[in-house]
Amino acid sequence: MRILTEEAYPSILQRVKDAGFVVFESNDYDMNIIGERNPNGETNKFDDWIHVLFLEDGQWQWYAFLCTTDAGKYWLKDENRNKKGTAILVHNRQYRGAYIIGKHRGQYRALVQRGNDVCIWRDRNGDNVHDYGKNEECGYFGINIHRASAVRETESVNKYSAGCQVIADPKDFDQFLSLCDLQIEHLGVDRFSYTLLMGL
Numbered sequence: 383m384r385i386l387t388e389e390a391y392p393s394i395l396q397r398v399k400d401a402g403f404v405v406f407e408s409n410d411y412d413m414n415i416i417g418e419r420n421p422n423g424e425t426n427k428f429d430d431w432i433h434v435l436f437l438e439d440g441q442w443q444w445y446a447f448l449c450t451t452d453a454g455k456y457w458l459k460d461e462n463r464n465k466k467g468t469a470i471l472v473h474n475r476q477y478r479g480a481y482i483i484g485k486h487r488g489q490y491r492a493l494v495q496r497g498n499d500v501c502i503w504r505d506r507n508g509d510n511v512h513d514y515g516k517n518e519e520c521g522y523f524g525i526n527i528h529r530a531s532a533v534r535e536t537e538s539v540n541k542y543s544a545g546c547q548v549i550a551d552p553k554d555f556d557q558f559l560s561l562c563d564l565q566i567e568h569l570g571v572d573r574f575s576y577t578l579l580m581g582l
Contacts, residue, residue, distance in 0.1 A: 480495055
């Protein structure tokens with residue numbers, strides 16, 4: 383986990399605005415959850431970031447967690463992938479109100495897709511390379527935001543993501559959820575939006 387500070391307006395929030403999306407800045411504890419996909423990322427590596435930014439007493443708080451925004455190599459193989467193709471969440475989109483806190487696969491607390499649609503591309507060729515920009519679908523696909531291992535930081539994605547956004551370190555994930563809980567506690571708002579950007 384990185385805790386970031388800037389004297390000026392946080393640069394990643396400016397990127398969100400420049401992309402034409404909403405930044406939540408009217409109330410303290412209104413969470414901005416932003417994925418940052420590595421344009422030079424390696425398949426099966428945790429080399430992306432999930433950022434959480436919010437105001438507290440009028441000051442920006444900024445946390446960043448190492449993650450993957452892409453499916454692991456296991457799910458890209460022909461014999462394992464979805465018959466329609468492996469899901470890849472479409473970047474440079476904002477998914478408003480798409481998430482609540484629920485149970486990932488009925489097992490543990492996570493952000494789960496229960497609200498509005500998200501959009502995915504389907505990777506259908508089984509070549510272990512993520513194919514962006516092909517076979518787009520929008521709807522409910524169970525693209526959740528969850529953790530990898532429950533006991534240690536994970537280096538390889540493998541089975542942990544079939545298209546979900548997955549945080550590598552369980553301690554980071556616990557911190558991520560505690561930040562989400564702050565929004566519910568202070569604002570009574572249990573819906574969360576997720577913005578996924580391409581580029582670090």
